Amino acid sequence: DAGVTQSPTHLIKTRGQQVTLRCSPKSGHDTVSWYQQALGQGPQFIFQYYEEEERQRGNFPDRFSGHQFPNYSSELNVNALLLGDSALYLCASSTRGLNEQYFGPGTRLTVT
Amino acid sequence: EDKVVQSPLSLVVHEGDTVTLNCSYEVTNFRSLLWYKQEKKAPTFLFMLTSSGIEKKSGRLSSILDKKELFSILNITATQTGDSAVYLCAVEVISTSGTYKYIFGTGTRLKVLA
Numbered sequence: 632d633a634g635v636t637q638s639p640t641h642l643i644k645t646r647g648q649q650v651t652l653r654c655s656p657k658s659g660h661d662t663v664s665w666y667q668q669a670l671g672q673g674p675q676f677i678f679q680y681y682e683e684e685e686r687q688r689g690n691f692p693d694r695f696s697g698h699q700f701p702n703y704s705s706e707l708n709v710n711a712l713l714l715g716d717s718a719l720y721l722c723a724s725s726t727r728g729l730n731e732q733y734f735g736p737g738t739r740l741t742v743t
Numbered sequence: 744e745d746k747v748v749q750s751p752l753s754l755v756v757h758e759g760d761t762v763t764l765n766c767s768y769e770v771t772n773f774r775s776l777l778w779y780k781q782e783k784k785a786p787t788f789l790f791m792l793t794s795s796g797i798e799k800k801s802g803r804l805s806s807i808l809d810k811k812e813l814f815s816i817l818n819i820t821a822t823q824t825g826d827s828a829v830y831l832c833a834v835e836v837i838s839t840s841g842t843y844k845y846i847f848g849t850g851t852r853l854k855v856l857a
Binding site: 635664666671672674675676679681686687689719721723734735736737739 | 791831833838840846848850
């Protein structure tokens with residue numbers, strides 16, 4: 632039973648570029664949440680997707696957008712990258728109504 | 744604004760020591776509190792606490808929640824070098840629409856010396 636998977640593992644982008652990160656939830660899970668974790672900080676909630684809709688959003692600008700597909704996988708898109716977007720991006724999946732979220736290994740994004 | 748605060752920020756101990764990590768919170772619509780261990784990338788689940796005063800134990804780790812005073816502690820006894828990690832506390836809050844999210848603290852970085 633595969634856990635949460637994310638791709639790519641790491642990538643380097645230039646300021647102003649756009650990036651797409653991908654997440655496949657744990658088998659049986661239908662809810663995907665995205666987090667940004669800057670160095671030395673705890674994860675910050677970006678948004679959550681369920682039934683292909685954004686259900687809740689944290690304090691992130693509109694440059695951060697997402698999508699959930701019918702198979703429950705999800706994408707995180709970031710436009711007009713800033714240096715401050717450099718972070719570990721974590722995806723977590725869960726079953727709606729249950730507390731425990733399972734985290735993927737993350738994507739390390741570096742913006743130069 | 745919802746807030747989760749962990750202390751200490753970092754801690755260095757020797758193998759065999761006992762450590763206590765703290766997590767306090769101020770949130771609306773509390774649902775649960777969770778502890779995670781983060782060694783390299785993915786946080787791994789340790790405990791979920793929903794009721795006050797009920798200790799959860801797993802081997803040398805234990806945790807308890809006080810919903811009146813709004814805090815939780817994570818204890819690790821007989822520490823080992825493999826316990827070296829960042830320990831994250833997260834509080835699950837639920838919105839009026841029924842959706843939920845986690846609010847994380849900044850974590851406590853624990854280093855166990857041999």
